[in-house]
Amino acid sequence: MKFGVIGAGQMGGGIAQVAAQSGFDVVVQDVKQEFLDRGRAVIEKSLAKLHEKGRLTDTPDVILGRMEFTTDLNAFADCDLVVEAIVENEGVKADLFRQLGQIVKPDGILASNTSSIPITALASASGRPERFIGMHFMNPVPLMQLVEVIRGYSTSDETAQFVTQTAERMGKTPLACNDFPGFVSNRILMPMLNEAIQCVMEGVAEPEAIDGIMKLGMNHPMGPLTLADFIGLDTCLAIMEVLHRGLGDDKYRPSPLLRKMVQAGLLGRKSGQGFYTY
Ligand SMILES: CC(=O)CC(=O)SCCNC(=O)CCNC(=O)[C@H](O)C(C)(C)COP(=O)(O)OP(=O)(O)OC[C@H]1O[C@@H](n2cnc3c(N)ncnc32)[C@H](O)[C@@H]1OP(=O)(O)O
Numbered sequence: 001m002k003f004g005v006i007g008a009g010q011m012g013g014g015i016a017q018v019a020a021q022s023g024f025d026v027v028v029q030d031v032k033q034e035f036l037d038r039g040r041a042v043i044e045k046s047l048a049k050l051h052e053k054g055r056l057t058d059t060p061d062v063i064l065g066r067m068e069f070t071t072d073l074n075a076f077a078d079c080d081l082v083v084e085a086i087v088e089n090e091g092v093k094a095d096l097f098r099q100l101g102q103i104v105k106p107d108g109i110l111a112s113n114t115s116s117i118p119i120t121a122l123a124s125a126s127g128r129p130e131r132f133i134g135m136h137f138m139n140p141v142p143l144m145q146l147v148e149v150i151r152g153y154s155t156s157d158e159t160a161q162f163v164t165q166t167a168e169r170m171g172k173t174p175l176a177c178n179d180f181p182g183f184v185s186n187r188i189l190m191p192m193l194n195e196a197i198q199c200v201m202e203g204v205a206e207p208e209a210i211d212g213i214m215k216l217g218m219n220h221p222m223g224p225l226t227l228a229d230f231i232g233l234d235t236c237l238a239i240m241e242v243l244h245r246g247l248g249d250d251k252y253r254p255s256p257l258l259r260k261m262v263q264a265g266l267l268g269r270k271s272g273q274g275f276y277t278y
């Protein structure tokens, strides 16, 4: 199977890595060579770590040998499945899917790793809504079990079955849900992270204490502010905006502090500064 991934950021890189670990031939595309180089370096580091722990069936070199890195979208022409993992912005994703619908072979399946954006709207933009689906991996992809599989209004049974089986071949556990803003994962997770940010703004406690309370008191593996920094505060804000707009309820209003931090360029781990310094 030929597996395409668009975006060599934290999610795209992880998806491409796990696809190659599973034996698929993988093409990764990003807009600039420097993003591809950075993505490849992250994959190499992750593979080295997994190899050291005896968790790979092939060597990192063999796995990397199945991967091709390119800035050319035409490289997706003969892909059986293309998963998009670019910025969480509906307009930008829709533009990309409009192009991909023209490039990828007619029986190829297109999928979005979006955290929250309506799958049905992206499916319409692609011009092949029956062969379009949400395939939502969790961060960090090499370590997390779940793939949320989201059917759009016109997604065919064959497409859903193919993507479910592909997720299983990647060693993941696919779980199905319907096309509502934020699906299940982020409808439940993101308001909690937003509330933790609101607690910082209102001075309820220091960030370390908020995270410590949720880790020690609720057995969460990461505190909510550490997790928001890890996901990216820009992505968290984009998801809250989709929830707020899409569900029309003020309980999903993004915290003003979250908005302000994104405006200031404090995006969390990826920019070196968020609630913590990296
Ligand atoms: C926003 C969305 O749309 C949806 C989302 O994805 S929301 C985010 C969902 N993800 C989460 O909630 C993650 C919550 N965090 C966790 O589950 C855990 O902290 C974790 C699995 C990330 C890390 O596990 P951990 O037990 O806390 O410990 P940690 O010691 O940091 O890491 C375990 C090992 O994995 C390694 N590791 C971390 N990331 C890795 C990666 N990408 N590849 C390979 N190895 C990795 C670490 O280096 C570490 O190795 P050592 O044991 O040799 O030191």
Ligand SMILES: NC(=O)C1=CN([C@@H]2O[C@H](COP(=O)(O)OP(=O)(O)OC[C@H]3O[C@@H](n4cnc5c(N)ncnc54)[C@H](OP(=O)(O)O)[C@@H]3O)[C@@H](O)[C@H]2O)C=CC1
Pocket: 006, 007, 008, 009, 010, 011, 012, 029, 030, 031, 035, 084, 085, 086, 087, 088, 089, 092, 096, 113, 114, 115, 116, 136, 137, 138, 139, 230, 231, 232, 235, 270
């Ligand atoms: N972060 C997370 O925890 C999770 C995120 N997601 C979703 O995955 C997607 C990607 O998120 P994430 O990996 O964190 O983001 P990143 O910012 O790490 O990576 C996005 C990558 O896509 C590139 N890109 C932007 N626009 C285009 C384009 N038009 N064509 C090709 N590449 C492009 C970016 O380049 P540039 O740097 O120039 O913008 C960047 O390299 C989002 O939809 C997000 O909601 C899903 C699950 C978890």
